[in-house]
Amino acid sequence: SAVISQKPSRDICQRGTSLTIQCQVDSQVTMMFWYRQQPGQSLTLIATANQGSEATYESGFVIDKFPISRPNLTFSTLTVSNMSPEDSSIYLCSVQIRGRGYEQYFGPGTRLTVT
């Protein structure tokens, strides 16, 4: 099965700063996504990371706040910009693996606390 890694695993940041989260996969990937999971809540899709082009954002999420890059098939970054305490969440990348159909697998997540 694919190994999906995220860096950092957790961080504590100050209000107004930015954090970039990395997601790396060791297999060929068709689709990559970024989700947010607030404490005790379900998962909410932030955006679809498109290789070589701008990400596709869901309602309520904008590029200025959550810029995303995907320079190649197996790597993506999500930046949380100008952070506020409301951004404290777990951020997870997920991927569809080539040859595995619609199955979607999650990275271990990045636990972000904004003070």
Next chain:
Amino acid sequence: GENVEQHPSTLSVQEGDSAVIKCTYSDSASNYFPWYKQELGKRPQLIIDIRSNVGEKKDQRIAVTLNKTAKHFSLHITETQPEDSAVYFCAASNPGSSNTGKLIFGQGTTLQVKP
């Protein structure tokens, strides 16, 4: 857009009993329905999925049923064990759409299996 409702929010059963979690979805175009198990502090793990061309799928103690007419699907766990205790999420997707593969999640069900 798609909306997924999940019930119950919490479920407590005795070890060895069965557990059933139900989800309804709103978009009749959705045709892929995965279930995830998330243990405390861990990433969501895909445990079973079903596509719209079948009505039921089983994997050992876990089964999923789908009623496309009524737009609902259910997770059935038989002979529950304490290690089944976790939060379970259902999701719906229309992989053939322009936003291929994005998952819309239900609110989650916290399952407690009492020894």
